[in-house]
Every structure is written in C-alpha cells, then in structure tokens.
Amino acid sequence: MSEVFLKVTGIKKSFGGVKALKGVDLTIHKGEVLCMAGENGCGKSTLIKVISGAHNADEGDIYIDGKTFKSLTPMEAIRMGIQVIYQDFSVFPNITVAENIALNNELNSGRKIVNWKEVRTIAQKAMDKIGAKIPLDVLVERLSVANKQMVAICRALLNDAKLIIMDEPTTALTAKEVAKLFEIIRMLQSQGIAVLIVNHKLDEVYDIAQTLSILRNGENVAEGPIGEFDRARFVKAMTGRDIEDVFYRPQAKEKKILEVQNLERTGEFSDVSFTLCEGDVLGITGLLGSGRGEIGEALFGMAPPTGGKIILDGEEIKIKSVSDAMKHNIGYVPEDRLTEGLFLEIPIGTNTVAASIKSYLKGGRIDYKGMKESMWEWIKKLSIAAPSPEPPIKTLSGGNQQKVVLAKWLNTNPRILILNGPTVGVDIGSKSDIHKILHGLAEDGVGVIIISDDLPELIQNCNKIVIMRGGKLTASMDAEDLDETKLAALLSEQA
Structure with missing residues (x-):
C-alpha cells in the first residue's frame, strides 16, 4: 500500500446536542480511490466538512501529508491539497469555462490586471490534463451536467489537488458519462492523486473503488478492500438490515x-x-x-x-x-x-x-x-x-x-x-x-x-x-x- 496522505482519528462532532459523528476514523493513501458509503444522515457530509475545514471537530485529530491538525480552515485544507467537488459543483453559471477554471489562479497571483490570454492558456492546460474537450468561451450555464463536473475537476487540479473528494458525483450522469468520469478518476489515480467518492450505488462502487468505508449513525461500521464485501455484507453494513433484490410483478387489472x-x-x-x-x-x-x-x-x-x-x-x-x-x-x-x-x-x-x-x-x-x-x-x-x-x-x-x-x-x-x-x-x-x-x-x-x-x-x-x-x-x-x-x-x- 502506498504512503498515507490523510488520516483522521476519533472525530466527534455535535450540532445542538445531536451527535453527527461519534469518534470516526478514516485513512486514505496516495493514489487510492476510496468509497465512503452510508445511508442519508449517517455523517458522511459532516465528515467531509471536517476534512475540508468547513466544520471544526469537537474532538479528534487530522493528519494530512505529514502534518497534524486539531482543526482546519478551508484555506489550510486547500493549501494541503484537499479539494471538494460537491453535487452542485460550485461553478459560476454566468461566466465562461476558462474563467471558472483559471480565475482563482489569477486572483492568487496578486496581479491587479487579469491576463485573459493567460487565463485561456491555463484553462486549456488543465483540460488537456484530463482529456476534456469543452469550448473555453462558452458560459458554464449552457453546459451539460457532465461538462460542469469536468470544469470543477479542472479547477481542482489547478489548485495542486492531492485528494479530490467527490460527493455523489454520478447522481445526474448517464451511463456513458459515468464511464468517462471513471476514466478520469483512474487517470488521476495514476498520477498519485487520491480520490474519495461518496456513493451508495453498488455497481459503481465495485467498478471504481479499491477500498470501502461505511458509516452508520455517525460511526464506522465496516472498512476494508472492496473485494471483501459482497452485496449482502455491503447492504447489511449500510442499513443494519438484510435487503434483497425484489422483482415485483404488478398484477394489472383489465380496467x-x-x-x-x-x-x-x-x-x-x-x-x-x-x-x-x-x-x-x-x-x-x-x-x-x-x-x-x-x-x-x-x-x-x-x-x-x-x-x-x-x-x-x-x-x-x-x-x-x-x-x-x-x-x-x-x-x-x-x-x-x-x-x-x-x-x-x-x-x-x-x-x-x-x-x-x-x-x-x-x-x-x-x-x-x-x-x-x-x-x-x-x-x-x-x-x-x-x-x-x-x-x-x-x-x-x-x-x-x-x-x-x-x-x-x-x-x-x-x-x-x-x-x-x-x-x-x-x-x-x-x-x-x-x-x-x-x-x-x-x-x-x-x-x-x-x-x-x-x-x-x-x-x-x-x-x-x-x-x-x-x-x-x-x-x-x-x-x-x-x-x-x-x-x-x-x-x-x-x-
């Protein structure tokens, strides 16, 4: 197994007396694709926000690439190479593809005047890195869901991402678009970039992930190589109950x-x-x-x-x-x-x-x-x-x-x-x-x-x-x- 990039231990977080996380552990290695699964409300989103600095943990430690933190700010997380792509992708619909990808880079440069030629060059290089083919000057609001996601990935790579967290990345994608996304994830993996996917679609999890971590009610309930989980164990760990595929055949009446x-x-x-x-x-x-x-x-x-x-x-x-x-x-x-x-x-x-x-x-x-x-x-x-x-x-x-x-x-x-x-x-x-x-x-x-x-x-x-x-x-x-x-x-x- 490759070197550890991220390790969180004993993470606890409560909101108004409601315990969202009850001592959660998670380890991600460089170049690893890990799926975090669990039912809605199990604590996945809260853990992502702790890792990305959006929430401070009440207890626990965060280890990132050789450094230990009790809490993080969002800017510290970004500087350490952590990028989160949420379901809405957090793109700006009323500006162009190139601007969405590269403007942060320009702002961080400290220059007072935007070099628009440089913006296009930077954006094109980011797209070339993952093989995306999207017109640079089109407004993002005109893009398909899949292409908006590509823009978000390109922007993450420009920020020197070492861990990209994707929250339910396939929810609105077609089968072909999912296959393309998984190609890109494997490409990122080959470059040593770790990817944490939040997903509960079993066929997709088995297709892309090497390791699996399952949360239930704010606690770790199962983790390990994906090959150790058949469907029955996966579902039982997520839900706490046995759920079988039921082929229901409605008995329609003549009326x-x-x-x-x-x-x-x-x-x-x-x-x-x-x-x-x-x-x-x-x-x-x-x-x-x-x-x-x-x-x-x-x-x-x-x-x-x-x-x-x-x-x-x-x-x-x-x-x-x-x-x-x-x-x-x-x-x-x-x-x-x-x-x-x-x-x-x-x-x-x-x-x-x-x-x-x-x-x-x-x-x-x-x-x-x-x-x-x-x-x-x-x-x-x-x-x-x-x-x-x-x-x-x-x-x-x-x-x-x-x-x-x-x-x-x-x-x-x-x-x-x-x-x-x-x-x-x-x-x-x-x-x-x-x-x-x-x-x-x-x-x-x-x-x-x-x-x-x-x-x-x-x-x-x-x-x-x-x-x-x-x-x-x-x-x-x-x-x-x-x-x-x-x-x-x-x-x-x-x-």
Missing part, C-alpha cells in the same frame, strides 16, 4: 385508467401513445433529452400538451394546468424534490398536507385536529425518521424527504401517481422502502408511472416499460421479457 393517444408537445415529444390499467406500474425510460421527463410534466399540466388525447376512465379530459391534473386525481413526484417538491423552511407535517389543504376545510374553517392526525399518520405509515411533524423539512435526510413528497401526494388519494426519478440521491434502505410503497399502491389499484434511467429500478418494479428517443416512443415491452442487459442494449441502439 383501463388512462389512455394516452398521439400525445405531443411541440419541440419536445410527439405521437406518444400508451395505456395504463389499474395496478399497472409503467416505466418510461430513455437517454437525457429523449422526452421522457417532459411526458410526465405534460400529464401533470406543468407544461401542457399541444396535441393528442388524454382519456381518463373512458372520458377525454383536458389538462391545461396543474390544478386540472389535481382535479382528476393525478399526483406528480418531481425529480428535484428540493426545488419542486418541498417547502424546505416549513415543518415536515405541513409539507405532507400541502397538496390537500382544501380537504380539511369544514364550514369555512380548517380542521386543524384532522390535519394533525394526518401528519402523524403519514410519518408512521411511511416510517419517516422524524421525531414529530414540527421540525423543518430541511432537517431530514434525502430519503426521508422523498417519503414526505410521496406522503404529500398519497394524501390526495391519487388515481394516477407519476414519479420522475423516484429514488434519485436516495440510499439503499430508503430506496427499498419507497419501492414497497409503490407496490402497495399498485395492489390498491392505483396506476403508477415511473420515469427513470435507473435500469434495475425499472426491471424490478414495472410490468411494462416504454422507451423514448428524440421525443418519440420507439419501443414498448413487457418487463418480464427484459433484463438489465437487454434494456441497456435497447437504449444503446437508440443512441
């Missing part, structure tokens, strides 16, 4: 709930037709830009269709707005729960009833007692890890936040529930819980539509899968006739 005929939205998709029966779990998939997400937005009235027919229970309906969709008992769980699905500053309980306030109006007054009972009912029914309905929703982990979004729509008694990326950024345990909730809905006769590029999720939970490409529905298959390899091949053929 049609929804018929979509030649649906279109100008410039986004056209000629899309499918049927949804009681108890169906229909998967809609496709590459980014295929139109898969736009179909969900059209059915929910967020971006109404410009043509075609929507037939609900045998009668044609018009959906021109979200309120139209809600009148017809259609619910929608968006992909971005933070900006589209939740009110982050208000209480958990209020979020659960936000879409159904009118149902609590009695004689012109709100039935607060009934509303409160509903809040508690959903917290218990969906096993939301919350002490009460009172804390702000932002205090919950990602998986629990997603359960609250589900509760919000389940409280409307939906006839149809559309879910766009229902488990994006959600840990294994919460993902299993959410899938069980969807199975229960199907068994109760609700029509469920899952829009996702998570192929195992589709294979394991749907009875029908349709594939989109370039705004067109190009294939419709029974899930029983597919496995992950076949579905991936179908998507590749569409590329």
Whole structure:
C-alpha cells in the first residue's frame, strides 16, 4: 500500500446536542480511490466538512501529508491539497469555462490586471490534463451536467489537488458519462492523486473503488478492500438490515385508467401513445433529452400538451394546468424534490398536507385536529425518521424527504401517481422502502408511472416499460421479457 496522505482519528462532532459523528476514523493513501458509503444522515457530509475545514471537530485529530491538525480552515485544507467537488459543483453559471477554471489562479497571483490570454492558456492546460474537450468561451450555464463536473475537476487540479473528494458525483450522469468520469478518476489515480467518492450505488462502487468505508449513525461500521464485501455484507453494513433484490410483478387489472393517444408537445415529444390499467406500474425510460421527463410534466399540466388525447376512465379530459391534473386525481413526484417538491423552511407535517389543504376545510374553517392526525399518520405509515411533524423539512435526510413528497401526494388519494426519478440521491434502505410503497399502491389499484434511467429500478418494479428517443416512443415491452442487459442494449441502439 502506498504512503498515507490523510488520516483522521476519533472525530466527534455535535450540532445542538445531536451527535453527527461519534469518534470516526478514516485513512486514505496516495493514489487510492476510496468509497465512503452510508445511508442519508449517517455523517458522511459532516465528515467531509471536517476534512475540508468547513466544520471544526469537537474532538479528534487530522493528519494530512505529514502534518497534524486539531482543526482546519478551508484555506489550510486547500493549501494541503484537499479539494471538494460537491453535487452542485460550485461553478459560476454566468461566466465562461476558462474563467471558472483559471480565475482563482489569477486572483492568487496578486496581479491587479487579469491576463485573459493567460487565463485561456491555463484553462486549456488543465483540460488537456484530463482529456476534456469543452469550448473555453462558452458560459458554464449552457453546459451539460457532465461538462460542469469536468470544469470543477479542472479547477481542482489547478489548485495542486492531492485528494479530490467527490460527493455523489454520478447522481445526474448517464451511463456513458459515468464511464468517462471513471476514466478520469483512474487517470488521476495514476498520477498519485487520491480520490474519495461518496456513493451508495453498488455497481459503481465495485467498478471504481479499491477500498470501502461505511458509516452508520455517525460511526464506522465496516472498512476494508472492496473485494471483501459482497452485496449482502455491503447492504447489511449500510442499513443494519438484510435487503434483497425484489422483482415485483404488478398484477394489472383489465380496467383501463388512462389512455394516452398521439400525445405531443411541440419541440419536445410527439405521437406518444400508451395505456395504463389499474395496478399497472409503467416505466418510461430513455437517454437525457429523449422526452421522457417532459411526458410526465405534460400529464401533470406543468407544461401542457399541444396535441393528442388524454382519456381518463373512458372520458377525454383536458389538462391545461396543474390544478386540472389535481382535479382528476393525478399526483406528480418531481425529480428535484428540493426545488419542486418541498417547502424546505416549513415543518415536515405541513409539507405532507400541502397538496390537500382544501380537504380539511369544514364550514369555512380548517380542521386543524384532522390535519394533525394526518401528519402523524403519514410519518408512521411511511416510517419517516422524524421525531414529530414540527421540525423543518430541511432537517431530514434525502430519503426521508422523498417519503414526505410521496406522503404529500398519497394524501390526495391519487388515481394516477407519476414519479420522475423516484429514488434519485436516495440510499439503499430508503430506496427499498419507497419501492414497497409503490407496490402497495399498485395492489390498491392505483396506476403508477415511473420515469427513470435507473435500469434495475425499472426491471424490478414495472410490468411494462416504454422507451423514448428524440421525443418519440420507439419501443414498448413487457418487463418480464427484459433484463438489465437487454434494456441497456435497447437504449444503446437508440443512441
């Protein structure tokens, strides 16, 4: 094993009496790719902030490349070669690629006038180092998620990074983009740069990591070479319980709930037709830009269709707005729960009833007692890890936040529930819980539509899968006739 670059021992950190870290240890060697895994709320983010100087530990030691620290400032961490690339990449959308990569370097030079030719030269050299090919003068806001990530990596390398920490780096990437990112990580590794990846996608962890460190409830529960962890041990260590892959096959009834005929939205998709029966779990998939997400937005009235027919229970309906969709008992769980699905500053309980306030109006007054009972009912029914309905929703982990979004729509008694990326950024345990909730809905006769590029999720939970490409529905298959390899091949053929 190569020389140790980072070692933290006995790290403890509390927030207002809540113990986020309870004596955590972590060691990373030069040129090592280590995956840190754990369920949402286990302490991963807190540990990263301690390592990067954003938080001071209450107790413990930090050893970096021969020096020992009780605490760090962010600038000290950067000078020691530690760079963190968060999920939002912390890039500036309104300036160019070259400026995002090289301006810090210019600022640190102390010059009073920016040498723009030098900015471009520095940025190009950083991109050449990882084989990135992005126009230097394009505004970052116009880049794909993958290219924004490349910009963040280039900037990290300019700061003489010796350890790059990536927080959930593959959440919004396609399979091809993930493969490209992993090529770059291996290139960094060959240059002696250590990489710490926070990830809980098992197939990706096994593909890229040499070592694994698992946290649960703020404590180390398992660590070692990745080869020592089969799937069962990995999942058990993360969740504290045995979770098996369940291939759920919905038993759809003959009664049609929804018929979509030649649906279109100008410039986004056209000629899309499918049927949804009681108890169906229909998967809609496709590459980014295929139109898969736009179909969900059209059915929910967020971006109404410009043509075609929507037939609900045998009668044609018009959906021109979200309120139209809600009148017809259609619910929608968006992909971005933070900006589209939740009110982050208000209480958990209020979020659960936000879409159904009118149902609590009695004689012109709100039935607060009934509303409160509903809040508690959903917290218990969906096993939301919350002490009460009172804390702000932002205090919950990602998986629990997603359960609250589900509760919000389940409280409307939906006839149809559309879910766009229902488990994006959600840990294994919460993902299993959410899938069980969807199975229960199907068994109760609700029509469920899952829009996702998570192929195992589709294979394991749907009875029908349709594939989109370039705004067109190009294939419709029974899930029983597919496995992950076949579905991936179908998507590749569409590329």
